[in-house]
Amino acid sequence: MGFYQSETTFDLGEMSVENLFITDFMPSASGTYVKVYLMGLMLSKSSTDGLRMTQKGLASLLNLPIQDVLDAWVYWEKQGIVKLIKTDPGDEPDVEFISVRELYIQSNFTSKMEKPISKPNTKRQTPYKKLYDSVEKVIGQTLSYTLYRDIGDFYDNYYPDATIITKAFEITYKERNIRDIKAVRNLLNKWLELDLKDLTAIETYIKNTNTRYSMYKDVLKTLGIPYRLANEAEMECIDRWLDDYEFSLDTILDLIKAFALKTNSLNFNFLENRFKNLYDQGIKSYSDFTKLESKDKNKPKPNTHKRNQHIVEKHRSYSEEELEALLLNKKE
Structure with a gap:
């Protein structure tokens, strides 16, 4: 199997995308977020002077809800590869694209005075990517778009700790065999209600609960x-x-x-x-x-039934005089 490019007849323009974005950031992002990033990147490289695109216009261009576009920029900013700049509080933010290569160099190389240069880590791991990878291993399948969003929400609004979120998936999907993202959310909510702030406290609670x-x-x-x-x-x-x-x-x-x-x-x-x-x-x-x-x-039980008033005489022997008296009484 190979990949090749055919020769072009017409040149309608092209855009370069850093390889590190494709290898390190794109696999763990939702397709919608990637679409927003690439379209914005193309617009940032446009040669048209003064070209400005509103977020609503970008959403219309991509046929996406405006909220998806806004969520995408927030996501990419957390990844560190864009910067949202607001000049006025009421205005939409401008999007500044940051070189992924520069981030890679800064995070993997230090000055020789501080630390010897070692072999760079070619697989740059972000907190989100580590979290997505660990959850995929637990559930045994590739994450869907919905799961990407929900897991990112867990990290942003529940616990900014990949190990805790992964633990919630292990308990729900593996131990309880409940393959439902709602059950994971309920479990995380319960831990928050119990004020369990770290993995040690959670594991102690789990042990007692089990x-x-x-x-x-x-x-x-x-x-x-x-x-x-x-x-x-x-x-x-x-x-x-x-x-x-x-x-x-x-x-x-x-x-x-x-x-x-x-x-x-x-x-x-x-x-x-x-x-x-x-x-x-x-x-x-x-x-x-x-x-x-x-x-x-052993307690004597009270007899609530009335005794039979008839007296039953036991077998006995009678004398001749007693028998004669009994017969006379019956005749009378």
């Missing part, structure tokens, strides 16, 4: 439903039994087994009532429960 999730699974398995995860209401019940009522997991499982022998309608409402009742009685362990049960069995 332990609790294992407990949820054990309870459901004992109830005969091992094929699904506990829902939110069920998790709240189990948390209450563990934290508020202070039952150990072994006690909970043993009590559930004991309750199952006495009823066919074993559900969370029933269990909540029973556990609450035991907690109110000061029962803390399964042994306490068995002692309570044995006491209840």
